[in-house]
Amino acid sequence: AEEIAELVGEFRGSLSGEHGDGRARAPYIEKVLGKEMMPVLKQVKEIWDPNYIFNPGKIINAKPIEEDLRFSPKYFSKPVDTEFNWRKEGSLNEALELCNGAGVCRKLSESGGTMCPSYMATNDEKDSTRGRANVFRQVFEGDDPEQYKSDELKEALSLCLSCKACKSECPANVDMAKMKSEFMNGWHKTQKRNFSDWFFVNSSKLYGLASLFPALANQFSNLDLSKKMLENIAGISRNRTLPKFAKQTFKSWWKSYECKES
Structure with missing residues (x-):
């Protein structure tokens, strides 16, 4: 990084393009623009942002690139057992x-x-x-x-x-x-699963049973007591309007439709 910055300065180039200098390149601005430009940059910064609120530590008073690293030098992670295939990512x-x-x-x-x-x-x-x-x-x-x-x-x-x-x-x-x-x-x-997990995993079976008695199921689901019970045991808000069960299932309707067509 030091050598590249010196090379850019030698040929009067630019450290960056549309992305700006930021935290990664700011420590080398002085090498490219020269020491005499740093006080000017600082003066401009303090005119528009005297309290250094915007992007502190960028351009002016930038830290060396080896500080504030996202990963510490001691960082390591041990491979873990997984259910999914992570071959594309590596792991x-x-x-x-x-x-x-x-x-x-x-x-x-x-x-x-x-x-x-x-x-x-x-x-x-x-x-x-x-x-x-x-x-x-x-x-x-x-x-x-x-x-x-x-x-x-x-x-x-x-x-x-x-x-x-x-x-x-x-x-x-x-x-x-x-x-x-x-x-x-x-x-x-x-970890042990709670009842809410069990309820939603088996919801198709429960709804299948309720669809045998649609009128009764619809009346029961609209009771305040039922809504409170569902909220407590399944985590469904009592303020949520539940879908109504049809008087005829799609399967039975389709059978009757096929009979009419034939």
């Missing part, structure tokens, strides 16, 4: 390291696109793809055998909708939905 550990911190996931709904819906709702870093990737990487750093039992990571993933917007819109194609599924698979191997 789950390497997939976790795809996030480059660009922060494209930290955008508001007015910016267009889908990523990241949970961040758009809360404006909280922990609910962005980048925030989750950071927690993921911290939990899976080292060789802790309890990685799939992390309450902190489960909390960070709680608002992830698994919409896969990050897979298509993130410049690094971070697939947080797949990572969440991998973690939750490991989590449920060691």
Whole structure:
């Protein structure tokens, strides 16, 4: 980096193009522009931003590039057992390291696109793809055998909708939905499932039984007591309007339709 900066300065070139200098190149601006230009840059900065609110530590008073590293020199991660195939990424550990911190996931709904819906709702870093990737990487750093039992990571993933917007819109194609599924698979191997999980896993069977008595099922589901019970045991808000059961199932309707056609 030092040699490149000196070469750029020698030929009066530019360290960067449309992306600007930023944290990575700022330490070498003096080599390119010369010492006499640094006080001028500082003067311009203090005129427009006397309190150094905007991008502190960039351009002016920049730290050396070996400081504030995303990974510490002691960082390592031990391969873990997985359910999904991570061959394309190399491994789950390497997939976790795809996030480059660009922060494209930290955008508001007015910016267009889908990523990241949970961040758009809360404006909280922990609910962005980048925030989750950071927690993921911290939990899976080292060789802790309890990685799939992390309450902190489960909390960070709680608002992830698994919409896969990050897979298509993130410049690094971070697939947080797949990572969440991998973690939750490991989590449920060691943790007892609650009744809400059981309810939704078996909902098709329960609805099939209720469809035998549609009028009674519809009346029962509209009772305040029923709504309160579903909220307590299945986690379904009492304010949610549940879909009504049809008087005739699609299967029976189709059979009668075939008879009419024949």
